[in-house]
Amino acid sequence: MxxxxxxxxxxxxxxxxxxxxxxxxxxxxxxxxxxxxxxxxxxxxxxxxxxxxxxxxxxxxxxxxxxxxxxxxxxxxxxxxxxxxxxxxxxxxxxxGKRGWWHRYSDILPGPYIEFEAEATVIRDFEITLIPGLLQTPEYMRAILDRAAGATDEEIQRRIDARIARQKILTRKQSPPRLWAIIDEGAIRRQVGSPEVMRGQLQHLIEMSCRPNIDIQILRFEEGAHAGVAGQFLILDFSGLDQVVYIEAEQDGFYLESSDQTSRYTLIFDKVQAAAGSTERSVAFLQALASGTEPPHLSGD
The missing domain is CATH 1.10.260.40 (lambda repressor-like DNA-binding domains)
Known part of the structure; x- marks a missing residue:
C-alpha cells in the first residue's frame, strides 16, 4: 500500500x-x-x-x-x-449491486464464502473429516444434516437445496471452476449414513473425477504424517484478484488473504498433493472400495 x-x-x-x-x-x-x-x-x-x-x-x-x-x-x-x-x-x-442465488439462503449460509466460491476460477480443497461439499450426494448430505441438533425437516431440506445449488458451478457451461480436491482416507472410510449411501457417494466421486475440470486425490493412511496435519482448508483463486484462503469454522469461518498467508497454504497444499499421488491411483482406490474390495497397499501399487 x-x-x-x-x-x-x-x-x-x-x-x-x-x-x-x-x-x-x-x-x-x-x-x-x-x-x-x-x-x-x-x-x-x-x-x-x-x-x-x-x-x-x-x-x-x-x-x-x-x-x-x-x-x-x-x-x-x-x-x-x-x-x-x-x-x-x-x-x-x-x-x-445484483443479488446472486445464494441470497435466498442467507439465513443458512452466513458470511461471504458462497459468493467467493461461485466466482472462483480455481478451488483447491483439502478435506480431512468429510467429503467436500461440492462433491457430496444428496443422500450423503442428508445423513450429515440429520445429526444436526435441533434442525427441523424443513431446515434440513433447505440446506440440501442450497448445497445442490452450490454444486452447479462445477457443471455450468461457461467457465466452470477448476476443482482440485484432496480427501483424507479417513473421510472416505467414515460411514456416513447406510452402506448404500456410502457406495453411492463413492460412485459419485468416481463419476465427477471424469470431468475435465475436476481432479480428486485420496491421501492414504499409509503416507503417515503430512504437511496438512494442522487441518483442512480451501484456497480460492479469482481472475484479476489475489487468492483467498478459507478455513471453515462454526457459522462462517476465517478468510486469509495476505501474500504470506496464501503462499504458506499454497505450499502446504502442494506438499499434500504430492503425498496423495496420482489421480489415477486415487480413482482405483475409490473403485475398489465401491466394489466392496480392499484397495492394495501403496507399496503394492
Missing part, C-alpha cells in the same frame, strides 16, 4: 466475517489503483469531485456500500481512464 498517504488510506480490506462480495472487492481494488496511478490522494480526488473525502474512502474500502456506476464514470474521467475500461468498470459497479 502507499506509505506516504494518511493512515486512513493505509488500512487493508479484511475479509474476516462479512467482507464485501467478490465483484465489489475487485472494483474497490481497481479504483484505488487508478487513483494512485493518477498520483492523487483521497483528499485530492474528493476536492476535484466536490465530494467529502469519506465518499472516496467508501468507494475504495466500504464493506456494504453500494457503488453507483455514475460515480465510477465520474472518477474514471478524473483519472483519465480510457473509455473502454471506464465502461467495463461501470458495468462492474452495476453487477456488484
Amino acid at each position: 502507499i506509505t506516504s498517504r494518511p493512515q486512513m488510506e493505509e488500512k487493508t480490506v479484511s475479509t474476516e466475517g462479512e467482507g464485501p462480495p467478490v465483484r465489489r472487492r475487485h472494483l474497490m481494488l481497481k479504483m484505488r489503483k487508478l487513483r494512485q496511478a493518477a498520483d492523487l490522494s483521497q483528499e485530492d480526488a474528493a476536492k476535484a469531485m466536490g465530494w467529502n473525502r469519506s465518499k472516496i474512502h467508501r468507494i475504495e474500502y466500504g464493506r456494504n456500500q453500494k457503488i453507483r456506476a455514475a460515480d465510477i464514470i465520474a472518477l474514471c474521467r478524473l483519472y483519465k481512464v480510457a473509455d473502454a475500461e471506464t465502461d467495463a468498470l461501470a458495468e462492474l459497479a452495476r453487477q456488484s
Whole structure:
C-alpha cells in the first residue's frame, strides 16, 4: 500500500466475517489503483469531485456500500481512464449491486464464502473429516444434516437445496471452476449414513473425477504424517484478484488473504498433493472400495 498517504488510506480490506462480495472487492481494488496511478490522494480526488473525502474512502474500502456506476464514470474521467475500461468498470459497479442465488439462503449460509466460491476460477480443497461439499450426494448430505441438533425437516431440506445449488458451478457451461480436491482416507472410510449411501457417494466421486475440470486425490493412511496435519482448508483463486484462503469454522469461518498467508497454504497444499499421488491411483482406490474390495497397499501399487 502507499506509505506516504494518511493512515486512513493505509488500512487493508479484511475479509474476516462479512467482507464485501467478490465483484465489489475487485472494483474497490481497481479504483484505488487508478487513483494512485493518477498520483492523487483521497483528499485530492474528493476536492476535484466536490465530494467529502469519506465518499472516496467508501468507494475504495466500504464493506456494504453500494457503488453507483455514475460515480465510477465520474472518477474514471478524473483519472483519465480510457473509455473502454471506464465502461467495463461501470458495468462492474452495476453487477456488484445484483443479488446472486445464494441470497435466498442467507439465513443458512452466513458470511461471504458462497459468493467467493461461485466466482472462483480455481478451488483447491483439502478435506480431512468429510467429503467436500461440492462433491457430496444428496443422500450423503442428508445423513450429515440429520445429526444436526435441533434442525427441523424443513431446515434440513433447505440446506440440501442450497448445497445442490452450490454444486452447479462445477457443471455450468461457461467457465466452470477448476476443482482440485484432496480427501483424507479417513473421510472416505467414515460411514456416513447406510452402506448404500456410502457406495453411492463413492460412485459419485468416481463419476465427477471424469470431468475435465475436476481432479480428486485420496491421501492414504499409509503416507503417515503430512504437511496438512494442522487441518483442512480451501484456497480460492479469482481472475484479476489475489487468492483467498478459507478455513471453515462454526457459522462462517476465517478468510486469509495476505501474500504470506496464501503462499504458506499454497505450499502446504502442494506438499499434500504430492503425498496423495496420482489421480489415477486415487480413482482405483475409490473403485475398489465401491466394489466392496480392499484397495492394495501403496507399496503394492
